[in-house]
Amino acid sequence: MGRVTAAGLRPALRYSEGTASRVLNDYWWGSSPQPVDVPFAWIANPANWVEDPPLNVAQISGTPGASASDPESIDEYGESTFTATIASATAADSMTLAHWVLAYYATGPDELPRVRFLGLRFVLNFRTPEEIRTLLQVGEGRRVSITGTPATWPAGAAEQVVEGIAHSTDDEGGRFLDWITSPVIGVVPGVPGPWFKLGSSFLGGPDAILF
Numbered sequence: 001m002g003r004v005t006a007a008g009l010r011p012a013l014r015y016s017e018g019t020a021s022r023v024l025n026d027y028w029w030g031s032s033p034q035p036v037d038v039p040f041a042w043i044a045n046p047a048n049w050v051e052d053p054p055l056n057v058a059q060i061s062g063t064p065g066a067s068a069s070d071p072e073s074i075d076e077y078g079e080s081t082f083t084a085t086i087a088s089a090t091a092a093d094s095m096t097l098a099h100w101v102l103a104y105y106a107t108g109p110d111e112l113p114r115v116r117f118l119g120l121r122f123v124l125n126f127r128t129p130e131e132i133r134t135l136l137q138v139g140e141g142r143r144v145s146i147t148g149t150p151a152t153w154p155a156g157a158a159e160q161v162v163e164g165i166a167h168s169t170d171d172e173g174g175r176f177l178d179w180i181t182s183p184v185i186g187v188v189p190g191v192p193g194p195w196f197k198l199g200s201s202f203l204g205g206p207d208a209i210l211f
Contacts, residue, residue, distance in 0.1 A: 035145040036138050044121040049157060051113035052183060053080040058098035062086040066094035069108040102180035104185055114183035115157040124175040135177055138162055156183065156190030
């Protein structure tokens, strides 16, 4: 994975495989474009989702490293570990990141599990040229808002971050676009943050520093 910096204001991080999207979808909100609206009716059935396990052990490598755990969450859900490597000039950053992961991932917001999609399929043959352009403009790391979702969808599941994209065809001329997504992380399901942003947050306000 690559290193991530933001004008020298945040530590550079290098994440292990499988963990990057969990933090980076929070990490970029200050400069990310607005979510792309994708109507639920465009999705080919079924839309397969899974609940994210709570991350209740954090193991941060680097100089210095740090580790932390949430015993109550481990007792209730079993152990699930977040790993990352941090390169920072500030010694406290490793432990701060470990505590931040446990604060927001050990249990879901309001005890609700976060939901990700193992497959969102779009049949491009059924979409107009403008709709196809909308779908194809979505790259990895882009947030999408799925509109018109049924009432049976889990809380917050309509807000996702695309972390994997695949294109395929079949012998009948079908053209398919598939996404794998990760959930948006925040205090309220489906709402990022509130994270502290330079120029818009203020001391004593409700926003939290990421880590």
